[in-house]
Amino acid sequence: xxxxxxxxxxxxxxxxxxxxxxxxxxxxxxxxxxxxxxxxxxxxxxxxxxxxxxxxxxxxxxxxxxxxxxxxxxxxxxxxxxxxxxxxxxxxxxxxxxxxxxxxxxxxxxxxxxxxxxxxxxxxxxxxxxxxxxxxxxxxxxxxxxxxxxxxxxxxxxxxxxxxxxxxxxxxxxxxxxxxxxxxxxxxxxxxxxxxxxxxxxxxxxxxxxxxxxxxxxxxxxxxxxxxxxxxxxxxxxxxxxxxxxxxxxxxxxxxxxxxxxxxxxxxxxxxxxxxxxxxxxxxxxxxxxxxxxxxxxxxxxxxxxxxxxxxxxxxxxxxxxxxxxxxxxxx
Amino acid sequence: xxxxxxxxxxxxxxxxxxxxxxxxxxxxxxxxxxxxxxxxxxxxxxxxxxxxxxxxxxxxxxxxxxxxxxxxxxxxxxxxxxxxxxxxxxxxxxxxxxxxxxxxxxxxxxxxxxxxxxxxxxxxxxxxxxxxxxxxxxxxxxxxxxxxxxxxxxxxxxxxxxxxxxxxxxxxxxxxxxxxxxxxxxxxxxxxxxxxxxxxxxxxxxxxxxxxxxxxxxxxxxxxxxxxxxxxxxxxxxxxxxxxxxxxxxxxxxxxxxxxxxxxxxxxxxxxxxxxxxxxxxxxxxxxxxxxxxxxxxxxxxxxxxxxxxxxxxxxxxxxxxxxxxxxxxxxxxxxxxxxxxxxxxxxxxxxxxxxxxxxxxxxxxxxxxxxxxxxxxxxxxxxxxxxxxxxxxxxxxxxxxxxxxxxxxxxxxxxxxxxxxxxxxxxxxxxxxxxxxxxxxxxxxxxxxxxxxxxxxxxxxxxxxxxxxxxxxxxxxxxxxxxxxxxxxxxxxxxxxxxxxxxxxxxxxxxxxxxxxxxxxxxxxxxxxxxxxxxxxxxxxxxxxxxxxxxxxxxxxxxxxxxxxxxxxxxxxxxxxxxxxxxxxxxxxxxxxxxxxxxxxxxxxxxxxxxxxxxxxxxxxxxxxxxxxxxxxx
Numbered sequence: 001x002x003x004x005x006x007x008x009x010x011x012x013x014x015x016x017x018x019x020x021x022x023x024x025x026x027x028x029x030x031x032x033x034x035x036x037x038x039x040x041x042x043x044x045x046x047x048x049x050x051x052x053x054x055x056x057x058x059x060x061x062x063x064x065x066x067x068x069x070x071x072x073x074x075x076x077x078x079x080x081x082x083x084x085x086x087x088x089x090x091x092x093x094x095x096x097x098x099x100x101x102x103x104x105x106x107x108x109x110x111x112x113x114x115x116x117x118x119x120x121x122x123x124x125x126x127x128x129x130x131x132x133x134x135x136x137x138x139x140x141x142x143x144x145x146x147x148x149x150x151x152x153x154x155x156x157x158x159x160x161x162x163x164x165x166x167x168x169x170x171x172x173x174x175x176x177x178x179x180x181x182x183x184x185x186x187x188x189x190x191x192x193x194x195x196x197x198x199x200x201x202x203x204x205x206x207x208x209x210x211x212x213x214x215x216x217x218x219x220x221x222x223x224x225x226x227x228x229x230x231x232x233x234x235x236x237x238x239x240x241x242x243x244x245x246x247x248x249x250x251x252x253x254x255x256x257x258x259x260x261x262x263x264x265x266x267x268x269x270x271x272x273x274x275x276x277x278x279x280x281x282x283x284x285x286x287x288x289x290x291x292x293x294x295x296x297x298x299x300x301x302x303x304x305x306x307x308x309x310x311x312x313x314x315x316x317x318x319x320x321x322x323x324x325x326x327x328x329x330x331x332x
Numbered sequence: 333x334x335x336x337x338x339x340x341x342x343x344x345x346x347x348x349x350x351x352x353x354x355x356x357x358x359x360x361x362x363x364x365x366x367x368x369x370x371x372x373x374x375x376x377x378x379x380x381x382x383x384x385x386x387x388x389x390x391x392x393x394x395x396x397x398x399x400x401x402x403x404x405x406x407x408x409x410x411x412x413x414x415x416x417x418x419x420x421x422x423x424x425x426x427x428x429x430x431x432x433x434x435x436x437x438x439x440x441x442x443x444x445x446x447x448x449x450x451x452x453x454x455x456x457x458x459x460x461x462x463x464x465x466x467x468x469x470x471x472x473x474x475x476x477x478x479x480x481x482x483x484x485x486x487x488x489x490x491x492x493x494x495x496x497x498x499x500x501x502x503x504x505x506x507x508x509x510x511x512x513x514x515x516x517x518x519x520x521x522x523x524x525x526x527x528x529x530x531x532x533x534x535x536x537x538x539x540x541x542x543x544x545x546x547x548x549x550x551x552x553x554x555x556x557x558x559x560x561x562x563x564x565x566x567x568x569x570x571x572x573x574x575x576x577x578x579x580x581x582x583x584x585x586x587x588x589x590x591x592x593x594x595x596x597x598x599x600x601x602x603x604x605x606x607x608x609x610x611x612x613x614x615x616x617x618x619x620x621x622x623x624x625x626x627x628x629x630x631x632x633x634x635x636x637x638x639x640x641x642x643x644x645x646x647x648x649x650x651x652x653x654x655x656x657x658x659x660x661x662x663x664x665x666x667x668x669x670x671x672x673x674x675x676x677x678x679x680x681x682x683x684x685x686x687x688x689x690x691x692x693x694x695x696x697x698x699x700x701x702x703x704x705x706x707x708x709x710x711x712x713x714x715x716x717x718x719x720x721x722x723x724x725x726x727x728x729x730x731x732x733x734x735x736x737x738x739x740x741x742x743x744x745x746x747x748x749x750x751x752x753x754x755x756x757x758x759x760x761x762x763x764x765x766x767x768x769x770x771x772x773x774x775x776x777x778x779x780x781x782x783x784x785x786x787x788x789x790x791x792x793x794x795x796x797x798x799x800x801x802x803x804x805x806x807x808x809x810x811x812x813x814x815x816x817x818x819x820x821x822x823x824x825x826x827x828x829x830x831x832x833x834x835x836x837x838x839x840x841x842x843x844x845x846x847x848x849x850x851x852x853x854x855x856x857x858x859x860x861x862x863x864x865x866x867x868x869x870x871x872x873x874x875x876x877x878x879x880x881x882x883x884x885x886x887x888x889x890x891x892x893x894x895x896x897x898x899x900x901x902x903x904x905x906x907x908x909x910x911x912x913x914x915x916x917x918x919x920x921x922x923x924x925x926x927x928x929x930x931x932x933x934x935x936x937x938x939x940x941x942x943x944x945x946x947x948x949x950x951x952x953x954x955x956x957x958x959x960x961x962x963x964x965x966x967x
Contacts, residue, residue, distance in 0.1 A: 020788035020800065022719040033715050040716060044706035051673060051702050055695070058681030065684040070617040070843065070873045079621055079678045083671065090670045094663040094709075101659045101713040108715060109652050164486045165582065167647060167722060171788050175718020178648045181485060182576025183583060185649035202647075202722040202790045204479055206486060207406040210793035307405050 027173035123166030144272030170199035207308030213286025234263025246327025365449035374431030409794035417480030457918030462506030541606030616683025662712030689763035693744025704732025725785025756834030769819025777812025845870035903960030
């Protein structure tokens with residue numbers, strides 16, 4: 001079945017990327033749901049074929065009957081029996097599916113007993129704030145729009161909203177869960193295949209709902225621990241005078257009103273933490289690849305890249321912009 | 333079978349016409365209480381909006397045809413999908429079904445008007461107010477931009493400044509009051525104005541469908557009126573129903589919205605099953621197989637329809653066991669709908685079918701709607717829905733259900749009753765062309781969306797990057813949609829040209845079994861010269877002339893009231909004549925609704941003109957009754 005689906009996908013789509021689809025599950029939860037999808041496709045396909053066959057047969061019979069006048073009281077004994085059989089078949093099919101759904105739901109809930117790590121994800125217009133607990137110090141480590149998960153471990157993702165309703169959907173790993181102000185939600189993921197996956201906001205949340213994505217990296221536990229330790233460190237010091245000038249502009253200029261760079265005076269809260277900005281795969285919640293050019297373009301004209309974004313354009317001279325981009329691009 | 337004319341009497345029709353005719357000209361247009369004129373207005377308005385909202389949809393499809401298109405920015409796209417969804421659900425799908433009922437039910441019951449003719453006029457004027465409420469601001473550049481569902485906090489005072497959200501909320505109030513008025517009218521007409529002999533068991537399936545849908549409307553609509561009023565209160569007078577920081581709950585909105593929103597699907601779908609049943613019986617040339625299972629199925633749908641709203645909310649984090657309960661309930665509704673599909677197919681299988689355009693639409697309906705029903709089973713299963721909800725899979729599903737399940741039967745119904753309404757036949761050849769283009773284009777356009785959803789494409793995004801790999805399928809989807817729109821234009825052209833060039837139809841061109849085919853085409857203002865008497869489900873297929881009864885006044889407007897279950901004549905009821913006051917009352921209500929966007933005091937001050945208009949409207953002008961239950965109180 002999986003092969004059939006994959007083949008159909010290939011034929012129809014001309015190449016799906018594969019990192020944002022429930023059809024290529026890479027986590028336990030997504031696998032459970034995928035196997036249920038297979039079951040339900042078989043059952044529904046069977047019923048659709050039955051309807052097609054019955055209707056087709058009826059149309060075939062019609063060829064030689066259509067000339068006659070109306071029949072007011074037809075004898076329908078056989079059809080009465082067929083209706084009972086049909087209803088019984090539907091009941092059996094629905095019972096199988098209801099039970100299947102119940103067991104899958106239970107499997108999704110059971111992962112709770114195996115949680116080894118908690119990550120807090122906060123949805124904001126239009127990006128994701130992500131916080132890990134530092135295993136060494138117990139302090140929160142903050143990043144944005146990039147989630148790292150240890151392979152084979154069950155992680156609890158706690159969801160909160162800073163403004164309106166969002167929905168966190170990482171289809172290769174799990175189904176979506178809404179991010180609702182006033183309603184703390186959580187779900188479990190148990191990734192089973194390393195790699196990069198993409199998630200996206202699934203609940204309409206305003207102008208830039210289309211550009212509210214995040215990348216997820218699933219990596220072996222040791223690599224994950226190294227990454228987390230790296231994220232726990234303060235922002236890298238500037239390596240040359242241009243970067244130093246950039247640092248001054250960022251940490252003492254308007255950027256610091258919204259952004260935090262740990263280890264510097266910049267401690268603004270409304271925007272994403274930039275301490276290790278350059279270590280991330282993408283920029284502006286999955287909108288641009290993380291390159292120095294993209295960074296420079298984004299800072300110069302955020303409204304052109306993401307119309308309506310809450311990030312204002314800051315007027316910087318070209319040389320200042322170069323310095324800022326040079327500094328930020330070095331924040332590994 | 334020819335229309336009944338047992339006692340040819342030329343003066344009879346003249347006297348009836350004198351009693352039932354509208355005043356001429358514009359005054360007649362504004363004051364009419366003829367259910368056919370009101371319903372025709374309703375239908376023409378909904379069709380115009382279907383076209384406009386369809387064009388908005390095509391515009392969105394052009395924006396999505398390839399990655400990174402710059403045709404629309406996010407603001408314009410958000411306005412487009414909000415306008416499209418709000419129009420299609422509130423201003424097209426529900427009203428058009430009610431309009432079909434207003435037009436057809438009295439004819440199917442052999443009556444001369446609906447139970448509350450002025451209420452029908454009031455309903456249309458208010459509905460028109462709702463239409464103008466949404467589209468006039470759109471023309472002025474103030475379009476709601478947060479979807480047809482307007483979830484807070486996005487629609488609340490903090491995130492939805494200006495009046496866009498208020499316009500949406502009051503558009504709802506307009507249309508829901510109009511829908512309630514129409515539904516009450518339909519229920520009363522069906523229960524008390526059936527022809528002698530039409531027991532509930534002899535009632536056509538179409539009338540059953542409209543009865544159940546109307547009762548559902550009466551039960552479901554208050555929830556949405558409540559929730560939009562609470563939203564307006566939050567926005568205007570700082571209540572905190574939906575603000576988490578003030579102790580409110582955003583999920584309350586979703587519960588109330590979907591407590592209306594899910595039954596709404598069946599309020600749209602049930603009348604469509606009524607069209608299908610009527611068409612299938614006529615063209616398979618036998619009564620629909622399984623009248624009793626069909627009626628029970630519709631009742632079950634009406635009942636279950638209120639017990640599954642939570643399946644729109646599986647991802648909001650409700651208790652899992654609750655989700656499983658609603659999964660089972662959502663699955664259960666597939667049984668009655670499956671039984672209906674079986675009964676129609678069995679009717680075709682065992683009948684003597686002819687394949688004119690109305691029947692083609694039924695076949696298109698079965699092939700398309702069953703896919704929508706099965707994808708509904710998929711989205712109804714809680715764990716799977718966590719992957720499907722808010723993706724293009726749901727976009728595909730809901731269009732398969734609403735277009736395949738409701739619009740296809742509606743188009744079939746237009747083809748079927750067109751000769752009755754106009755006295756002319758539509759072109760069969762162009763009807764087939766339109767059918768092929770619409771059904772083919774629709775399936776080509778919307779089937780790929782299932783796959784797009786499974787490939788991770790979320791709903792309501794104004795653009796996507798080329799790296800997502802969604803371009804090809806979106807291109808196909810846009811081409812298919814364009815093809816369906818072309819088919820729609822062919823169909824409209826066919827309808828307009830046939831008005832002039834179509835063959836004359838006669839009273840009963842399809843040799844159909846139900847009463848509406850017994851009166852002339854188009855029906856005169858009084859509908860029937862004599863009141864038909866019904867002895868079974870297919871009165872016009874009986875040998876010999878249709879039995880009729882006489883004794884209703886020829887010189888004043890009277891309706892025959894019968895008992896609710898057995899259809900036994902009880903008394904003659906005076907029926908009201910033309911009046912300007914429904915329009916005046918609707919204007920007064922409109923002034924209050926529009927004013928309440930700007931100040932809460934409008935509700936208080938606006939009540940005065942409404943009270944005056946209603947007082948004059950209901951001022952008794954009739955003589956005391958001399959027969960019927962109120963006779964004893966007369967002199």
